[in-house]
Structures are given as C-alpha cells and as structure tokens.
Amino acid sequence: MRIILHVDLDAFFPSVEARANPELKGKPLVVGADPKEGQGRGVVSSASYEARNFGIKSAMPISRAWKLCPDCVYLRPNFELYVVASSNIMKILKSHADKFEQGGIDEAYLDISSKANNFAEARDLARKIMDEILNQEHLSCSVGVGPNKIVAKIASDFRKPFGLTVVEEKDVKGFLYPLKVGKLPGVGPKTERSLLELKIETIGDLASTKPETLTRLFGVWGMRLQKFANGVDEREVIEEYETKSIGRDVTFEKDSDDENQIFAVLNDLAEDVHEDVVSNALKFKTITIRVRYPHFETHTRSKSLMFPTDDLDILRNNAKRLIAPFMRGRKKVRLIGVRVSNLIYQFKPM
Secondary structure, rough: OOOEEEEEEEEHHHHHHHHHHHHHHOEEEEEEOOOOOOOOOOOEEEEOHHHHHHHHOOOOOOHHHHHHOOOOEEEEHHHHHHHHHHHHHHHOOOOOOOOEEEEEEEEEEEOOOOOOOOOHHHHHHHHHHHHHHHHHHOOOOEEEEEOHHHHHHHHHHOOOOOOOEEEEEHHHHHHHHHHHHHHHOOOOHOOOOOOOOOOOOHHHHHHHHOOOHHHHHOOHHHHHHHHHHHHOOOOOOOOOOOEEEEEEEEEEOOOOOOHHHHHHHHHHHHHHHHHHHHHHHEEEEEEEEEEOOOOOHHEEEEEEEEEEOOOHHHHHHHHHHHHHHHHHHHHOOEEEEEEEEEEEEEOOOO
C-alpha cells in the first residue's frame, strides 16, 4: 500500500509578504506585474484569499485584476524572500518522507509508505507536519493524503486554507466523481470548456466517457486524463525531480485546414502552457510547435530566445510564427501542439 502526501502552501507569495510586513495581514494582496492603473502588462503570480474573493486568480492578466479590485495591494514578486521560506519548509517536509519530490516553490509530494502503517497514522503525521510548519515558519499549508499523487494533489485543494483531507483507496471514486471536472489537474479553462460542451461536467462524467471520444479531442493526453479521473496514477514520487518541459497538444475531431480555427486552438494551448509556467514560478527559453498531418506525418519547429521569459505574448506570437509555414498549401492538419523547454526557476530550488 502506498501512502502519498501532497503539501500545498496556502497563497504562498502573499502569505510570505504578509509575514514580512504584518500591516498587510488580512488585506487583499496581489503579487505579480505592475498594474499601472489598469494599463499594465503581465499577469498575477499569486493572490491572497482576500483578493481571490474578488475573482482574482493566478495567471490572470494584471489589467483584469485591477478592474476587479483596484483597491488591492499590488506588489512585485520578491523571489529572494520566497526562496528562503520555501527552502526552510522543504527541509521540514523532507525530514518526514521516505521519498520527496518538490513540485515547485510552494508544493511537494511525500511518499510516507514506511512512516505510516495506515491512513489513520498518515492523518496524524500530516497534522504534525502542518503544525510544525505553522509553528516554525508562521505559514500555513494544506495537505492531501491519498494512495497516489493525483488523488493526494486534488485532496490538498479540497479544504483550503489550512485544510487536511484524507482519501483512502476504497473512497477514491466516491471522493473524485462528484467534483467539477475543472478540479482535475491538467484540465485548464480551455479544456474544461471543451468538456462542458460535451456535457462532461464532473470528474465522474469524464471517467465514464468513451476513451475514443477523449482521444479524438485531446490525443494521448485524453487517455491520461481519463485514468486520472478514475483515480489511477502509477507515477512514483521522484527525488531530485526537475521539470524539463511543459506542453499541450490537441487532436482535431476532424482534420482541419481552417486557419482561423487552428490559430484559435494554438492560442488556447499557449495559454494553458503559460498558466503552468507561471504557477510553477518558471521561465522558458525555447518554444516548440508540433504539427501532425493525416497518416501521422509529424513535424516540429523550435525557436530559442535570447533570454528566459514568462511572457504570454512572446509565447503566443512565436508559436504563430513557427506554425505559419505549415499553413501554406492549405494541407489539412490532424494535431497541433505547443511546448516550452530550457526552463529555469525564478528562484533557486533546494
């Protein structure tokens, strides 16, 4: 029996800022680009729960956040401050794990299979970890406990902030199936809209959808989403894990030579990739697009930038330029994909 913990620090950037400056505690706080009175470019890196009450979310354009709440406190990210807090917390987490995998500056997976004989003991250990972080670092976290990584990750988001959710193997489907499909990691806003158009509203709906339907819409990723929806995840907790690339692709229901449709899907893919980049405090240097024609003829084109960035416009514009040569001749396209690589953290991991 595997027992996995996913530890997710609550509104990490704003919480660290409020810890450093107690006057900010309880205020709607947005960490990200300079809003410049609603005219700023860039995105929200993180928002406090008070700011989230106004509808502000990570990866949202900063100009949109300003319109939702011009009275929020807006701060530029201070990664030197965040990395110290993150490093201290990750040391605490690592001391309690058989295997430890840092998923980003504010989250980690712990395999505690030999530390706990059952889920009751796992609950006690998770609560001990939460209290230890709160007492030593004066920051809160939420913890999900499950039989694998995907269940633990969804569980950690179930009762935020400072929440603890334990899902045993026998309860996995009962826990997952009623949740909205957007709660499944990998289902971003655009994917969610596509699923809702098919009346796939819950994780249970996704779990029972015909595999060929998901493959037609999302390619191999569709099959993986269905496995996750059924609570199946064989991935191990990998020590010293490093993200090599982030990508998304879509297989069209019907082969398409509609340039407007192809560019619209490309934009959606770029936005999904960008959301993952921002939420993990990463920057990228290389952009790659993939195009697959009928009969599975596949081509890729890449461009490496002069500098690392997390700018959505740079990603979208370069993806369009890279795919443009494949649009000539009006040859129909079966699949397109966007990927970023040569990733660097905006902080120095442990």
